[in-house]
Amino acid sequence: MSETTAKVRKSLARRYRQEKRFQAYGILSIGVGLLALLILFTDIIGKGHSAFFEHYIQLEISLDRDVLGVDDASDDEQLNYANFGGVIKEALRERFPGVDDRQQQRQLYALVSSGASYNLRDELKADPSLLGGTRNLWLLADDDVDLYLKTPEKKRPEARLGDQQKQWIEDLEAAGDTEKRFNASFFSHGDSREPELAGIGSAIVGSFFTMIVTLCLSFPIGVAAAIYLEEFAPRNKFTDFIEVNINNLAAVPSIIFGLLGLAIFINLFGLPRSVPLLGGLVLTLMTLPTIIITSRAAIKTVPPSVREGALALGASKMQVVLHHVLPLALPGMLTGSIIGMAQALGETAPLLLIGMVAFIVDIPGGPTDPATVLPVQIYLWADSPEQSFVAMTSAAIMVLLAFLITMNTLAVVLRKRLERRW
Amino acid sequence: MDTARELDNRNRADDDAAKPLIDVEERSMQDTPYPEKTVGKPFVDAPKMKLRHVNVFYADNQAIHDVSLDIGKNEVISLIGPSGCGKSTFLRSLNRMNDTIDICRVKGELHLDDQDLYDPKLDVVELRARVGMVFQKPNPFPKSIYDNVAYGPRLHGLADKKYDLDEIVENSLRSAGLWNEVKDRLHSSGTGLSGGQQQRLCIARTIAVSPEVVLMDEPCSALDPIATAKIEELIDELSESYTIAIVTHSMQQAARVSHRTAYFHLGRLIEVNDTETVFTKPEHELTEAYITGRFG
Numbered sequence: 001m002s003e004t005t006a007k008v009r010k011s012l013a014r015r016y017r018q019e020k021r022f023q024a025y026g027i028l029s030i031g032v033g034l035l036a037l038l039i040l041f042t043d044i045i046g047k048g049h050s051a052f053f054e055h056y057i058q059l060e061i062s063l064d065r066d067v068l069g070v071d072d073a074s075d076d077e078q079l080n081y082a083n084f085g086g087v088i089k090e091a092l093r094e095r096f097p098g099v100d101d102r103q104q105q106r107q108l109y110a111l112v113s114s115g116a117s118y119n120l121r122d123e124l125k126a127d128p129s130l131l132g133g134t135r136n137l138w139l140l141a142d143d144d145v146d147l148y149l150k151t152p153e154k155k156r157p158e159a160r161l162g163d164q165q166k167q168w169i170e171d172l173e174a175a176g177d178t179e180k181r182f183n184a185s186f187f188s189h190g191d192s193r194e195p196e197l198a199g200i201g202s203a204i205v206g207s208f209f210t211m212i213v214t215l216c217l218s219f220p221i222g223v224a225a226a227i228y229l230e231e232f233a234p235r236n237k238f239t240d241f242i243e244v245n246i247n248n249l250a251a252v253p254s255i256i257f258g259l260l261g262l263a264i265f266i267n268l269f270g271l272p273r274s275v276p277l278l279g280g281l282v283l284t285l286m287t288l289p290t291i292i293i294t295s296r297a298a299i300k301t302v303p304p305s306v307r308e309g310a311l312a313l314g315a316s317k318m319q320v321v322l323h324h325v326l327p328l329a330l331p332g333m334l335t336g337s338i339i340g341m342a343q344a345l346g347e348t349a350p351l352l353l354i355g356m357v358a359f360i361v362d363i364p365g366g367p368t369d370p371a372t373v374l375p376v377q378i379y380l381w382a383d384s385p386e387q388s389f390v391a392m393t394s395a396a397i398m399v400l401l402a403f404l405i406t407m408n409t410l411a412v413v414l415r416k417r418l419e420r421r422w
Numbered sequence: 423m424d425t426a427r428e429l430d431n432r433n434r435a436d437d438d439a440a441k442p443l444i445d446v447e448e449r450s451m452q453d454t455p456y457p458e459k460t461v462g463k464p465f466v467d468a469p470k471m472k473l474r475h476v477n478v479f480y481a482d483n484q485a486i487h488d489v490s491l492d493i494g495k496n497e498v499i500s501l502i503g504p505s506g507c508g509k510s511t512f513l514r515s516l517n518r519m520n521d522t523i524d525i526c527r528v529k530g531e532l533h534l535d536d537q538d539l540y541d542p543k544l545d546v547v548e549l550r551a552r553v554g555m556v557f558q559k560p561n562p563f564p565k566s567i568y569d570n571v572a573y574g575p576r577l578h579g580l581a582d583k584k585y586d587l588d589e590i591v592e593n594s595l596r597s598a599g600l601w602n603e604v605k606d607r608l609h610s611s612g613t614g615l616s617g618g619q620q621q622r623l624c625i626a627r628t629i630a631v632s633p634e635v636v637l638m639d640e641p642c643s644a645l646d647p648i649a650t651a652k653i654e655e656l657i658d659e660l661s662e663s664y665t666i667a668i669v670t671h672s673m674q675q676a677a678r679v680s681h682r683t684a685y686f687h688l689g690r691l692i693e694v695n696d697t698e699t700v701f702t703k704p705e706h707e708l709t710e711a712y713i714t715g716r717f718g
Contacts (some may be wrong), residue, residue, distance in 0.1 A: 235524065305561035309624065312519060312555035313574040313631060314547045323573075324563060 044401070048394025051186060054196055055146045056138040057112060058177040059091040063124065063131050073128030082124075084117035088139065096168055107165050111172075113140040115197040138179060143195040143388040145169055149178055160387070186395065190361040191377065195388035198381075200396050202363045206276055206356070206371030207345060207403075213280020213367055214287055214344050219337050221284070222291030226333070229292070230299040231321050250289035257286045258350030266354065273355035274370040282354055283344040290343065294336020298329040331418035338411035342404050348375040374400045456687070459490075461705045462695035463682070466494040470635060470665045471516065476530035478511050478520065485511045489530075489691040491684060493635070498657060498666045500676035500697070503686035504712065509669045512686070513637050516667065517553035518546050534635065551578055554633035558640040560620035562612035562627070567604050570612040570623055571595060574631035590630055598626035599656050618649025625656065629664065636660065638668040642675065654679050673713055677701050685709045 065071055067090060068082045092108050093099065099108050116139035123137060124130055141149070148159050148169055159166065172178050189199030233239045261282035265271045271278050302325050310320045351357065357376050364371035372380070374396065381393040469492035478486035485508045493499055501509040511520070518539060520526040532539040539549060551574075562570050571591045574580075581587035591608070595601040600622045604615070612623055621641055628636055638657070642650040657666060657679045670676050676683050676697065683700040685693045685708070693700065693709045704710040 303561070305557060305559055306563060308519065308522070308557060309561040309563065309627075310573070311522060312517065312550055312557070313577060313627065314550040315573075315577055316547055319577065328564065 044394045044397050048391055048398050050150050051391035051395035052183050053180050054183040055141040055149045056179045056181055057141045057172055058136055058138050061087055061091040061137050062134040065132055073124050073131040079121050084120045088112055088116055107162055110142055111145050113142045113196045116140050146196055147388050190363055191359055195386050200377055202360050203372050203374045203377035205363050207373040209276035209367040210279040210373055213277055214283040217284040218287040218291055222288050223295050223333055226292050226295030230296050246289050246292050254286055254347055255349040257282050258353030261354045274358045276367040276371050278354050279351050279356050282350045287340040287344050290340035291337050295333040298332025302328045331415050335411045335415045338407050342407040346375055348379055351376050456690050460691045462693045464694040465492045470495040472533040474531040478515055479527045481525040485689050487689045495665055498661045498680045499682045500680035501669045501684050502676050507686040508689040509686045510639050513639055513669050516637055517550050517555055551631050552633055553635045554628035555637040556624050556628055556641050559644050560624055562620050562623050564613050566609045567612045568608040571626050571630045594626040594630040597629055598622045600626055618645050635665045640669050
């Protein structure tokens with residue numbers, strides 16, 4: 001073995017050790033990232049999964065004409081003013097006789113959600129013949145009851161309920177008069193002070209309208225700006241200046257865009273507050289730099305040989321852009337836009353400043369109706385004192401994350417699908 | 423530059439005794455004076471392209487110095503010379519592809535028949551329909567073979583009916599010697615062809631708009647010998663209907679395909695002669711040095 005070979009062998013071992021160490025650092029970093037993600041998901045899912053279910057209580061309810069004050073159940077007007085609360089209270093008193101104390105009665109009535117009246121109204125509306133009869137009906141339980149029923153046996157003594165109430169709930173449970181159902185209203189209802197009635201419906205619709213406005217504005221503007229800067233603009237100090245400023249915009253904290261929206265769109269142009277149109281405008285400002293930068297990068301990857309080929313055949317500059325550059329750059333532009341939109345979907349700060357933090361019960365019917373968006377709804381619930389909102393907050397986060405993951409997956413799939421080789 | 427080369431030579435001298443001898447000779451070639459004007463036969467009767475006193479600048483750098491040359495009708499002229507001598511730049515100024523480079527300026531009189539190429543009133547789109555170009559690297563569009571060939575005719579509205587377009591596509595592919603290979607897969611991607619087929623597709627694409635002149639910028643440098651042979655054969659056939667100017671690095675190729683050969687050296691046109699003369703009895707020392715392989 002020659003001297004060189006010996007030296008090489010010696011150094012080889014060291015090099016391989018270094019390489020292994022280097023790889024180990026990488027794996028370690030990925031591990032840390034995955035661990036953080038795992039902790040986040042376990043925490044959120046652990047807290048939030050229970051919010052997708054809610055409890056109902058079965059009561060024997062007599063739909064008495066006199067107590068309800070209704071003589072024709074097909075008359076909507078009468079149903080709207082009917083005293084459903086009265087029949088529910090009566091049913092509760094029947095179920096647990098001997099509660100005469102006013103204080104105790106109030107506690108008893110609190111077992112059923114205030115939204116149960118609407119349950120009852122809908123039942124009656126669907127089947128007017130029920131009027132005057134007696135029926136076993138399932139009514140939405142109050143959030144505290146719901147929470148108690150979701151609590152494991154061991155922890156129940158710590159629950160924030162009176163002993164009498166706990167007894168009643170245990171009785172109902174033992175009699176099989178409680179039922180756990182899928183919480184469909186979580187997705188269809190607007191916000192509410194009552195956790196069992198609150199839902200992310202209006203926030204989802206609000207987010208949807210906001211995203212539509214953002215997409216319709218930022219994609220065409222961003223792509224047009226990118227094409228102009230990349231294909232047509234002369235290279236001079238002015239375009240350099242624009243480029244630097246676009247990069248700067250991308251780094252501006254989002255809350256500044258909220259202030260800008262407040263000052264310009266609301267104060268100067270007099271747009272209404274709290275509406276998706278305004279939110280969309282502000283988020284457009286925020287998303288534009290991302291879309292412009294990614295679109296320019298996508299245009300840059302189109303090989304010059306394709307452009308030259310088209311030019312040499314007598315295509316005008318615009319034809320080169322429309323026929324060749326744009327189709328080839330589109331996957332990249334779409335990916336960038338989807339990532340920009342995902343960013344905008346999760347954005348909260350600027351929307352707080354333009355009033356989208358309002359308490360919105362109704363589902364917005366269009367981009368000019370007051371609305372809130374998912375991340376703001378999460379922010380609002382995280383701030384609420386009722387214990388049930390903890391689970392609802394986590395559930396809303398799960399929904400938001402699901403949307404974000406879907407969008408990002410879509411971006412990856414689109415890129416893979418549309419990517420062309422040349 | 424020179425110092426760097428000398429240093430390099432000194433290093434090389436240790437392990438390669440033959441090398442310095444050549445370098446010495448090369449250095450002496452650098453001192454050979456450029457001819458006052460191009461030697462040989464730069465001009466022909468009734469030229470297709472008449473180019474006089476062409477100067478091309480990249481910003482303040484002059485890439486082409488006072489080149490005057492005629493390109494005859496149905497002639498194949500090859501432009502040869504060492505790397506960086508400006509032959510591609512010169513070729514690209516013939517269909518104004520240099521317009522795409524901001525800092526590039528072209529001066530001189532360039533005429534295609536009677537048309538001034540750099541007439542501000544001339545539409546460059548029209549010019550490029552008359553003077554087509556094939557590039558070094560095959561650059562088919564990422565579209566179907568059919569669409570690649572049909573792109574130019576569609577652009578210029580050469581065919582009104584689908585039937586006419588089909589005919590143009592078929593004829594162009596036949597002329598490019600590609601028809602038999604691709605007729606069953608006209609609608610599969612042009613980028614899926616082999617390198618040589620891609621280049622012939624690019625030639626078909628170029629001749630689909632029936633240009634008068636076809637410029638070829640090292641069309642075979644990215645191809646293997648068999649594909650190269652096919653292209654060379656094709657150039658020979660095309661010369662019956664088109665005027666062709668071809669830039670090439672391969673002197674054998676120049677010798678095989680062209681009628682006349684122009685030798686460029688550092689932005690100057692040194693010699694233009696019948697191909698046979700250039701390769702057997704070059705008139706200028708620099709030409710001789712280049713074709714005998716003493717530098718380049």
